[in-house]
Amino acid sequence: GAGVSQSPSxxxxxxxxxxxxxxxxxxxxxALYWYRQSLGQGLEFLIYFQGNSAPDKSGLxxxxxxxxxxxxxxxxxxxxxxxxxxxxxxxxxxSAQGRSYEQYFGPGTRLTVT
Amino acid sequence: xxxxxxxxxxxxxxxxxxxxxxxHSTISGxxxxxxxxxxxxxxxxxxxxxxxxNVNNRMASLAIAEDRKSxxxxxxxxxxxxxxxxxxxxxxxxGADGLTFGKGTHLxxxx
Numbered sequence: 176g177a178g179v180s181q182s183p184s185x186x187x188x189x190x191x192x193x194x195x196x197x198x199x200x201x202x203x204x205x206a207l208y209w210y211r212q213s214l215g216q217g218l219e220f221l222i223y224f225q226g227n228s229a230p231d232k233s234g235l236x237x238x239x240x241x242x243x244x245x246x247x248x249x250x251x252x253x254x255x256x257x258x259x260x261x262x263x264x265x266x267x268x269x270s271a272q273g274r275s276y277e278q279y280f281g282p283g284t285r286l287t288v289t
Numbered sequence: 290x291x292x293x294x295x296x297x298x299x300x301x302x303x304x305x306x307x308x309x310x311x312x313h314s315t316i317s318g319x320x321x322x323x324x325x326x327x328x329x330x331x332x333x334x335x336x337x338x339x340x341x342x343n344v345n346n347r348m349a350s351l352a353i354a355e356d357r358k359s360x361x362x363x364x365x366x367x368x369x370x371x372x373x374x375x376x377x378x379x380x381x382x383x384g385a386d387g388l389t390f391g392k393g394t395h396l397x398x399x400x
Contacts, residue, residue, distance in 0.1 A: 179332075208388075217376070217390040218333065266332050277323070278388065280332030 179281035196252045200269030211263040257288045293377045298395040309362040311377030320381040326373040372398045
């Protein structure tokens with residue numbers, strides 16, 4: 176079946192502009208995660224959605240970062256007033272349940288802030 | 290989530306078995322041991338997970354020490370496609386819901 180998809184695959188933006196990154200999880204998966212990976216680094220957890228519960232935003236690095244998940248499916252990660260240090264690959268993952276179940280990752284969005 | 294320790298890199302020959310170690314001496318009784326791998330320019334991919342008993346699936350085997358303070362991911366017959374960074378991750382009931390990835394082990398496969 177279809178996996179996790181993300182768009183765009185690449186995004187180049189100027190410092191100070193806002194960007195929106197989209198994630199389409201696997202159909203039926205109730206849990207959705209956002210991570211980012213800077214060059215040569217491991218993954219950094221950003222935010223987690225589980226069903227209709229309030230999201231776990233504990234990993235968001237600043238208030239310029241926000242995310243929504245509409246209708247329990249598609250999610251959008253928004254970065255306002257982008258900075259050069261925001262340049263990274265942003266990865267989305269979904270899972271069938273939550274903590275104990277394997278996560279399926281999308282291909283990521285490579286964000287470059289110039 | 291408790292911390293894991295893995296070698297920075299390992300090298301193996303194609304068609305030979307590979308044993309990737311992971312130390313997790315502070316593991317709690319409810320922590321699951323998960324392994325993911327990340328191929329170049331791709332998102333991470335789930336490999337296997339276990340709690341106490343050894344586990345096998347189509348991709349690999351997971352051998353868990355009796356005291357659970359270490360585990361080994363076993364690739365029975367490595368191919369060039371197995372060249373990736375392998376991450377050992379602990380996930381507990383009380384831990385954060387997001388995965389905590391360390392630096393992992395960079396596995397190099399020689400033809």
